[in-house]
Amino acid sequence: MIPIVNEDAPRRPLRADAARNRERILVAAEEVFARDGLAVPVDTVAERAGVGVGTMYRHFPTKEALFEAIVVHRLDELLELTRADIEAGARGDGATDRFFAFLDRVGEQVSLKHDLFDALGAAGVDLRSSYGDRVAELKRAVQLLYDRAVAAGGIRSDLNADEVMQLVMGVCHRPDGSPADDGATRRLLRVVCDGLRVRS
Amino acid sequence: MIPIVNEDAPRRPLRADAARNRERILVAAEEVFARDGLAVPVDTVAERAGVGVGTMYRHFPTKEALFEAIVVHRLDELLELTRADIEAGARGDGATDRFFAFLDRVGEQVSLKHDLFDALGAAGVDLRSSYGDRVAELKRAVQLLYDRAVAAGGIRSDLNADEVMQLVMGVCHRPDGSPADDGATRRLLRVVCDGLRVRS
DNA sequence: CACTATACGGAACGATGATTCCGATTGTCA
DNA sequence: TGACAATCGGAATCATCGTTCCGTATAGTG
Secondary structure (H helix, E strand, O other): OOOOOOOOOOOOOOOHHHHHHHHHHHHHHHHHHHHHHHHOOHHHHHHHHOOOHHHHHHHOOOHHHHHHHHHHHHHHHHHHHHHHHHHHOOOOOHHHHHHHHHHHHHHHHHHHOHHHHHHHHHHHHOOOOOOHHHHHHHHHHHHHHHHHHHHOOOEOOOOOHHHHHHHHHHHHOOOOOOOOOOOHHHHHHHHHHHHHEOOO | OOOOOOOOOOOOOOOHHHHHHHHHHHHHHHHHHHHHHHHOOHHHHHHHHOOOHHHHHHHOOOHHHHHHHHHHHHHHHHHHHHHHHHHHOOOOOHHHHHHHHHHHHHHHHHHHOHHHHHHHHHHHHOOOOOOHHHHHHHHHHHHHHHHHHHHOOOEOOOOOHHHHHHHHHHHHOOOOOOOOOOOHHHHHHHHHHHHHEOOO
């Protein structure tokens, strides 16, 4: 129950070079994971950061840990936007459009950040990751916005948050070496959104 | 230009046990690749076939080669159905429904056979695989059925075969350890099809 | 400036998975 | 049935990748 050590308070400030390297590693990892997802070898990140692997492992005890650091950051950004959407809180006519705009945003992130896709994909399978609660929150947000749009009468009611996520993720995912986007992803997402609308 | 040996004609008939093992390997691979996709270790296939890895490698010089044998078979089945659809050849009212039924079939295969997904996904990236021409044919078929449905006035016209495939594949793909289906996939595909319809 | 705790780099290690090799086995044919 | 080529099985090998270790370098401090 009571943790032996307080993990939140750093024992002491990092040495200057250590702090610098930690930052470099995070920046490099953000780029590399975005491009190639979790599959990329750790050496790639280290090289890109201009740092030895040993250094990486001092800062992040495991590849997973580094990945999680990135993904948690990504999810926090996404949740920030989401909260804005929720609080803007249209329940009337705006609800449907707001929901679609939200899906657009999620879709854009997923198609841009390969790591987000991997994380959310894996999250479906195992929710015990350290960002599991954030994923749960995201899912709750999706469900809430979806329910509001349903209540506003704009979209079909026979889905749930998981299924909506599967639609967006599936459609917006871009396989590894695929060429530039030129708006195809957005167009596809629009097809899905049209499909969600109630038949007029 | 002229091949030194004719690869199509087997030098001599296979020995009885060899033929039996070859068949077992194919059966095992079909099951295992369907369940786990290309990611599964070759030993799993060998074990399932009740055969040593060495035996596998005598029959298929590479993991890729075995995988291709399976996928080519899968694609041929799919193309068979597709040709039936094409020749049934409705150009009028039926074209849209026929197109959707076709997508249903593709979606079902993709969600059932994990290997098909891997193969088609990779095919987008590198078309030089030995089944590349079959994929190309499938794509042509999709385009044809799509064009007919568009001509019949049933669906939107701003997509192409690649994009239609991406929609279906993304939506129907089932991540590795995911639970049983209970019709969710079909429901999602229906959303997509509704999205493809022209607004009434 | 010297001293030491901290941090660094990258070679070495361990696990996993594809592929190769070779002594043992077995089908086929006379 | 005996001989032999085809085939088999699975241990050994090679490559990749995550992780650990340890000798070296350096920021911080007096």
